[in-house]
Amino acid sequence: xxxxxxxxxxxxxxxxxxxxxxxxxxxxxxxxxxxxxxxxxxxxxxxxxxxxxxxxxxxxxxxxxxxxxxxxxxxxxxxxxxxxxxxxxxxxxxxxxxxxxxxxxxxxxxxxxxxxxxxxxxxxxxxxxxxxxxxxxxxx
Amino acid sequence: xxxxxxxxxxxxxxxxxxxxxxxxxxxxxxxxxxx
Numbered sequence: 001x002x003x004x005x006x007x008x009x010x011x012x013x014x015x016x017x018x019x020x021x022x023x024x025x026x027x028x029x030x031x032x033x034x035x036x037x038x039x040x041x042x043x044x045x046x047x048x049x050x051x052x053x054x055x056x057x058x059x060x061x062x063x064x065x066x067x068x069x070x071x072x073x074x075x076x077x078x079x080x081x082x083x084x085x086x087x088x089x090x091x092x093x094x095x096x097x098x099x100x101x102x103x104x105x106x107x108x109x110x111x112x113x114x115x116x117x118x119x120x121x122x123x124x125x126x127x128x129x130x131x132x133x134x135x136x137x138x139x140x
Numbered sequence: 141x142x143x144x145x146x147x148x149x150x151x152x153x154x155x156x157x158x159x160x161x162x163x164x165x166x167x168x169x170x171x172x173x174x175x
Contacts, residue, residue: 004165004166005167006163007149007150007168008168009151010151010169012172021171024171026171029173030170030171031169031170032171034166034169035157035160039153042166
């Protein structure tokens with residue numbers, strides 16, 4: 001799971017870390033972020049999650065990091081993994097939404113964006129991400 | 141994040157970034173409260 005990431009931990013009671021925590025605008029624990037090798041933040045979430053929700057959220061984080069750095073096929077694989085292994089988690093609608101985005105960015109001429117968002121409407125009709133693609137349903 | 145005894149955490153920011161750069165990996169940052 002962590003084969004493609006360097007795990008880095010900060011104790012928020014360590015006074016030596018206060019400057020960095022201020023710079024990170026840290027406010028709550030656990031505070032988890034995916035960073036690139038320059039320290040730029042690509043994804044974040046906080047608060048405790050049960051194991052399956054945590055793993056699904058972390059996979060979405062790594063997927064978004066790949067998407068933002070334009071590694072579209074790597075992002076696609078991670079989103080597919082979330083949907084295959086954790087389809088009932090709160091992270092799943094996000095994976096369904098951005099799976100379409102990853103495929104679209106990889107091949108703008110393809111139909112995958114629409115196909116994935118049809119799946120989103122069907123499988124996760126009450127999710128926030130379903131509303132994010134609502135413009136696709138508006139009369140032209 | 142649990143399982144701290146199994147995960148080889150880095151605790152130095154610059155070292156974590158240097159490893160990410162040389163190993164072409166991302167960094168997973170976990171800010172935690174031990175209390």
